[in-house]
Amino acid sequence: MKKILILSGKGGTGKTTLSSSLIRLLDAKAYADCDVDAPNLHLVMEEENEPLKSDFLGLPAAYIDPAKCISCDLCRQNCRFDAITNINGYIVNDHACEGCKVCTLVCPSDAIEMVPRVIGHLSLYKNGHVFSTAELKMGSGNSGLLVTEVKKHLYVNSKNADIAIIDGSPGIGCPVIASISGVDLVILVSEPTISGFSDMERIIKTSEGFPAKVAVCVNKFDLHLENTEKIISYCSENGIPFVGTIPFDKDASSLINQGKTLADKDGPARDSIIKIMERSMKILNEGDN
Known part of the structure; x- marks a missing residue:
């Protein structure tokens, strides 16, 4: 062809x-x-x-499980892309998240995982x-x-x-x-x-x-x-x-x-x-x- x-x-x-x-x-x-x-x-x-x-599906983005989150704020403080906010709970902005996984490394309660996102x-x-x-x-x-x-x-x-x-x-x-x-x-x-x-x-x-x-x-x-x-x-x-x-x-x-x-x-x-x-x-x- x-x-x-x-x-x-x-x-x-x-x-x-x-x-x-x-x-x-x-x-x-x-x-x-x-x-x-x-x-x-x-x-x-x-x-x-x-x-x-x-x-x-594009690169995975972070997801914070509210049931496991202890609100330590380490994920938000260490996110270089300002993708995490704390408004009525911790939420990840898919558009801002670059999938670097830093938040998963600093989370002491294993409340964050990387999940595929539809792009x-x-x-x-x-x-x-x-x-x-x-x-x-x-x-x-x-x-x-x-x-x-x-x-x-x-x-x-x-x-x-x-x-x-x-x-x-x-x-x-x-x-x-x-x-x-x-x-x-x-x-x-x-x-x-x-x-x-x-x-x-x-x-x-x-x-x-x-x-x-x-x-x-x-x-x-x-x-x-x-x-x-x-x-x-x-x-x-x-x-x-x-x-x-x-x-x-x-x-x-x-x-x-x-x-x-x-x-x-x-x-x-x-x-x-x-x-x-x-x-x-x-x-x-x-x-x-």
Whole structure:
């Protein structure tokens, strides 16, 4: 199975718009949303069945058993993260607890234990295709681990699929690094702005540490032609395949609100995405016998 990952150096560039369109055009039977902090691919793909849901457990957090607690206050005094409060009894703030276990070591009555905590929820849709996604609980960490689990669910349940489309996270942090791992092609969606160019450079440098092939496209290119040319020149000078541009489409928002993609509407945007798809597939399959 070939794996294509759609990334962007920042949010709002059109990453999910391109991902959903490629899924539609390629009739992909396996796809995932690895933007676990703010997943939205499910809003476009209109899944008919309810997903199989499961909890994702992060690092353990401390729990104080009120029946054993003798209110010595040693746990609160020694907590470097101020995660323990004494308001009508000793309570641990899960969001502040880093799981260092110091409180368990200083407690004289063995009233504290480390227990697994739910930091996110995984969803797996099966309806003639496989769609894996997840959502991280607000304030929780370990998003990279959750992304890895999303991909694992996708691969295990879609072994017969020819291609998988993965909608990645914005930025260059842990969830992006976890998204890039093991994929064959990364398509970077940039925008013709100064910040868009800078963010594109950052994600390209991040991708250099992985064996995946990298290609670039520009969304809403006609909003600033000069910056678009700057991005194209950068790709040419650095040997990075540039696979195309997508014009601004004023109907994009209304299509997404209807659960549709740009590929569902005839016009310049759809034609441009088809060209990006064809060029990307050519890059993806280079070297295959």
